[in-house]
Every structure is written in structure tokens, then in C-alpha cells.
Amino acid sequence: MSLTIALVAVLGVAVLAALFAFRRAKGLRGGGARLNSLPFYHAAYTFLWAALPALLFLAIWSPVQQGLVDTAVLATPQGQALPDFDLQRNAILGEARDIALGNRSVGFNSEASVIAPIYASAMARYAAVGGGIALLLALGGAFFALRRIGVEFRARTGVERWIMGLLVAASLIAILTTLGIVLSLLFESIRFFGMVSPTEFLFGTQWSPQMAIRADQAGSSGAFGSVPLFWGTVFIGAIIAMIVAIPLGLMSAIYLTQYAHANVRAWLKPILEILAGVPTVVYGYFAALTVAPVVRDLGISLGISSASSESALAAGLVMGIMIIPFVSSMADDSIAAVPQAMNDGSLALGATKSETIKKVVLPAALPGVVGGILLAVSRAIGETMIVVMAAGLAANMTANPFESVTTVTTQIVQLLTGDQEFDSAKTLAAFALGLVLFVITLILNLIALRVVRKYREAYE
């Protein structure tokens, strides 16, 4: 019995049990009793008890079964005859599995065809065990639930608890995934810091990750000072992009909430939000192909000889445009949340509209606006496509926006693309960079959330 059949069987048991529960509960009501819970809840309660534990078991069992089958096959005489070398043995096992599942007919390794029938029978055995346990769980759950059906039984509360459990599980999955990502970053970073000292990484100003492959190779010292990268990131994402995005985003939010006629707003707001839907790679080539040459020509005409066709300014400008919707939609929300009574109070004192906005509305909306800006910054410094395409690769520590700078995300892409060994300092550096970037955006997000929460308290 394959696990798919077990799955169908479990669901079948659950549905049947639910139908049965429904009829029983209905019968109780027909007998004149006033049920604590409607028959529907008894059915749902029974279904959940029958289906969920069994399904959960199956979800855990299917990866476990793989390992059990492999072990069982290797324990047979034929299995023990397989080569000892891990890689080779696993390849043969994999082929045997494919043959057993019918995904291919002949193996590349001749041993695979020998192992395949053994593999198939082991798989069938374990699937039967797993499927059997699942079915027992389903029957047991159904039995347990059915026995509890009664006039007094609070099936509604029971269902409520199951639903809460499901919701908790859903959020746990998201949290655990994040945790897993952080841990993997952390482990790789620790390996990296075994090769390069953290002080050099965090405070060094030289970035040239090319390691010498041969001892006599020149110019490949392998310097891992990340300061120029973080400077480039801040310069583009937090300085240039914000100089563009904050005023434009704020002003468009003010126009949309305070001045625009309702019809105009109904048109303009979705159009502005389209900006957020443009794929970042499109912004990337817009920056590289359209904006960058203009910026370079401007730089040259201003007499800046170092103006290059990959510049912080081009990347920053386009990134600023990209994050306008982040700033403006948060600002829009928090400005619109300022009660009309504040506006009226100020206007009734003889203030003009712009005085009212400047002195009453914006200060009241400020925490929300700041929260939006912080979120936009953390979005900007994590942004990759635009900077990969338009900012360049040179790790310069320059404040000249016409020069090329590089950013953390650009370098991560550089470090990890192409053929790389996965244990060199060069590749591991990418994880360390990712970790630091993660910590920075995390802190920014935390601050933003706090600020936004504070703003909630102001009016509620």
C-alpha cells in the first residue's frame, strides 16, 4: 500500500466518521434535546480528530520512511555488496529507487537493477506499516470523537481549539523557516570567521575577495574588509534613494490625502501603487541603460573626470523611485488616520490648509511616516537587481555620487555566481555579509514597528 492510498483512506475514514457524527447529533436533536453544539460542529469535530493526527503522522512518516528503507536495503546481503564509497552507493540507491517507482527502466549502474526489486519490496513493507499506523490513528481519532457526541458535549469549543492549533502551526512554520535561514547563515558565517577575523571583516576598509590559488599569483591578497560595501549600501540605499523617495513620497501622500479630489485620488493612488509592482529587474535595466548614461554625461559636463557609466547616483535615483510607493502608502495611511477633527480644529482657528498640514497633520502622523521611511530603507538596502546592474563592482569608499560603488547584495551575487568551491573564504564571505545585512534590516524593522505602534496609541 503506497502512502497516497493511505492518505485517501484516512480522508475517507474522516469523511465517513463526520457524516456519521452529523447523523447522530441530528438524531439527538430529533429526540427533542437541545444540543450544546449544532450537528455541524459535531461533524467538524469528528473530522478533525479523525483526519489531523493521521495526516500529521503521514507528513512526518514519509521522509522518515525513506531513511528506513535505505537502511533496510543496505542491511540485506545484496546491499552489503554495494561499494563503500558514499557517493557511489547513494547514486546506486537512487537509481534503484527510481526503477522501483517505475520512473526509469534500466539503471546506469548494473547493481541498481539487482537492488531494485529488493528496494521495491522494502518500500512496500514500510509503506504498509506507515499507512497502517495512519489508518489506525484515523480510526482511533474517529472513535474517540464519536464516543463524545452527546447533548452536553461542547463540540464548538473543541473545534475552536483545533482551529487555533492549526493557526498556531501555520505561523510556526513561517517562524521556524526564518529561524532555519538565520541558523544556516550563522553556521556558514562562523566557518568564515574561522578563516577571517571578525574585526578585519567588520572594520577593514579593503575589499578584494580574490584568493590566490597558487602561491606565486600576484594581486590576489584576499582582503575581506566589508566597510566599503556597507558604505556603498548606505550611500545608495539610505542616502541617495531616500533623498529622492522621502520628499516625493511624502508630497504625493499629502497631495493624495489632503488636496486631491476623490475622483483624482481614485485614479492616482492605484497608478502610484503600480510602481511597487514593477519587477525590480526592470528597474535595474532602466537604471543601467537609461539613467546611468545620462548621469555619466552630466558628471562629465560638470567636469568630474571620474564619472563612470556605473554610478551610485544612477542606482540610487532609480532605487528612490522604486521605493516611493513604500514611503507614500505608509504616509498616506497615517495621514489619513489623523482625525478630521484635528484638521477642523486648526482650520477653525484661521490656519490655512498648508499650515494645518505642516503644523498639525504631519506632526500627528509623524510616527507612521517615520515607520514607513524605515521600512523603505530596509527594503532599499536589501535590494539587489538595481545595484547589480547599475552600481558597479568597485569597492570604493567615495562620497562622489558619480563614481562607481558596490553594495553588499551586489557582492553576495558576485561571490556566489560562477564555479566556486563551497568552503573557500570567498564563498563563505557571502554568508557573513548576508548575516550582517540581515541583522541591520532586522534592527531597522524592529525600530519601525515600535515607532508605528507608538503612533497607534496616540489616537486609540
Add this chain to the structure above:
Amino acid sequence: MLMNDTTAPEAQMPIAPSDLDSGKTPKMKAENVNVYYGEKHAIKDVSINIHDDKVTAFIGPSGCGKSTFLRTLNRMNDTIPIARVTGHIELDGEDIHAPRMDVVQLRARVGMVFQKPNPFPKSIYENIAYGPRIHGLASGKAEMDAIVEKSLKRAGLWEEVKDRLEDSGTALSGGQQQRLCIARAIAVDPEVILMDEPCSALDPIATAKIEELIHELRGKYAIAIVTHNMQQAARVSQRTAFFHLGELVEYGRTSDIFTNPRAKRTQDYITGRYG
């Protein structure tokens, strides 16, 4: 300089029978005012005078247009896109809809207190200083301090807040907030104060304080107050206007309206038969 120093004596003015439409020019004069919200005709041909030495109460069932009419007097209806006002309204003989009338200036002269206290989320001091600062009424910190103190004293709030002027205005109690809003309106030295149900969110004690305050302010400012509370209208006003379905049904001395109404609708309303 700061406050209107032409304040009338505190003593209550005797009301002669001829005073209702005496030769004395009214502070504000509305003639044939109509207000439309889109298609809806909310105020129908209302004419009324507001005198600067009296309190005028607007009463009437909910939805009859009291707030709407009050808001025409300082052109707050301009902020509602669908609202349209026709007719003639004068302040001291000047047409408030005339092109050379600056609406910002008009609102500085005709202040407003709202139904729900709406202090700014700023300090108590800044709440009061806001208006004078916009209109440049004080040159320097000392003058501003004086305005703040004087306004809070007039609004009867000074003793309660003088040690916590830096606290947020929103941290005050509802009644204190409403007095803060009155102080804020007074601070720009208006000539008329419009109050739209200023006590409806307050308890009886806070209400009594506000009523007392209205007594004290009478004579210094022309006051128009919307209220749902008949006793309050009777207590604080000398003139009462009864609105019904957008029409001004009856306008006269408060004592006459309450003891001897001419219109049946007025009588039904004040005796509580509908509303």
C-alpha cells in the same frame, strides 16, 4: 494688543422688548441662507441675526441642520466638497462671501468649538499658542506666555493646568479638554464664538463648568451655541432659534420661546412630543 479690550461690563444686560430687532446693528446677519449637500437641501431660506452681547441658542431635532447652519457662519462648509451655500451673510456689515473677504481671517474672527473636544496632540501650552502664532499675535515668549495664561484663565482652566503646561493636551479629562478647546478659540481673540454641542460629551459637573464659562464670556464675545439640552438653552441663552427640517421655525427671546412659543412645532418640540 492681545485680547479684545473693548469687553463689555460683566453685568447682565436688561433685555428690553424692542431689543430683539432694535436699531443696533447685529454682529452677524444671515439673510435667505440655503445650504445644499449635493442634491439635498439642508438649510432652507434661513434669516437670523446674532448680537454681540447675547448668547444665541440653536435647538431642534437631530438632522435639522443646526450644525450645518452654524458652520456657514465661519465658512467651515467650504471644507466639504459637496456643500453649496447661497444667500447673504454679514459680519459687521461685511459680506463674508465677498471676494475680498479672506476666509482665513474670517475664521480668526469667528472661532468655533466642536462637539467632541479636539485638542491637538501637542502640549497644553502649544495648543493655546498655535492660533496666536499663526496670526502673529505675540512678539516674543513673554507675550505668548501672557496670551496663554489669559486664555486659560478665561476658560477657567488655568488653576488646574498651570503646573503642567508641557503635558499633552490629549492627557486631560474630557471636560478639561473642552475648556482647553474654548481657551484655544479665545486665544486668537475672536469676535464671535460658535459652539456646536460643546457639552454633549461631558458629564454634568463638566457641563456646569462650561455653562458658567459661557455666562462669563457673554458680553465679551458674540456666542452662538447648538444644544440638544432644553434646560441648557434656557439657562445660557437670551435668544433661541428653533430649526426643523432645515427651516428656521421660530426665533425669539429664550424666555418667550420656552414659555410662550408661537409655532405649534416649537411647542411640540420643547414639550418633548417629538424630536
